[in-house]
Amino acid sequence: GAVVSQHPSRVICKSGTSVKIECRSLDFQATTMFWYRQFPKQSLMLMATSNEGSKATYEQGVEKDKFLINHASLTLSTLTVTSAHPEDSSFYICSARSGSPQETQYFGPGTRLLVL
Amino acid sequence: GQNIDQPTEMTATEGAIVQINCTYQTSGFNGLFWYQQHAGEAPTFLSYNVLDGLEEKGRFSSFLSRSKGYSYLLLKELQMKDSASYLCAVVDSNYQLIWGAGTKLIIKP
Numbered sequence: 001g002a003v004v005s006q007h008p009s010r011v012i013c014k015s016g017t018s019v020k021i022e023c024r025s026l027d028f029q030a031t032t033m034f035w036y037r038q039f040p041k042q043s044l045m046l047m048a049t050s051n052e053g054s055k056a057t058y059e060q061g062v063e064k065d066k067f068l069i070n071h072a073s074l075t076l077s078t079l080t081v082t083s084a085h086p087e088d089s090s091f092y093i094c095s096a097r098s099g100s101p102q103e104t105q106y107f108g109p110g111t112r113l114l115v116l
Numbered sequence: 117g118q119n120i121d122q123p124t125e126m127t128a129t130e131g132a133i134v135q136i137n138c139t140y141q142t143s144g145f146n147g148l149f150w151y152q153q154h155a156g157e158a159p160t161f162l163s164y165n166v167l168d169g170l171e172e173k174g175r176f177s178s179f180l181s182r183s184k185g186y187s188y189l190l191l192k193e194l195q196m197k198d199s200a201s202y203l204c205a206v207v208d209s210n211y212q213l214i215w216g217a218g219t220k221l222i223i224k225p
Contacts, residue, residue, distance in 0.1 A: 093158045
């Protein structure tokens, strides 16, 4: 199947700093990428939908200015957590939509963020 | 509202068969996914159903009945590595994924 990579896989940072997470589709072009957050023992929660060349669409309750999303190309989307705080500690997962051979979403391996 | 229901937890024995059910009520339907998620890892794609019927892929099969708003994931010849959470997700009329809370499957020797 298609491959989606995420970098970094783990990051520990101090409160108040910003963290950038990259999501790449390695062997297909993805016009749409999604960013999810998952807290322990909970289901995935969609944060935003990222479309190449346009502004991301954020879900209700997700702060646009805190979670900056840039979909720079058909294979790269970035999520920047600005001024991170301990409550932002979570598992962040991206996925990319592939239209071929059928409409499917492939997930990156996730990034575990710990804010001290 | 939109709703996906699946059991919270199931237990099965190594070598046996288990069926994980998923029922849904969504605004429109454009397909149903099953994903497997091991603890601490991202979900991995298992299957996609958009037409009624059974799709078989090795030890895993997925069934869909659109008229009943029902799907199941069937796992045969269970192995210890199949212990994971299994997530059911429906694509609604806006092509948004609506996620179930997941079923934690525990395999016992």
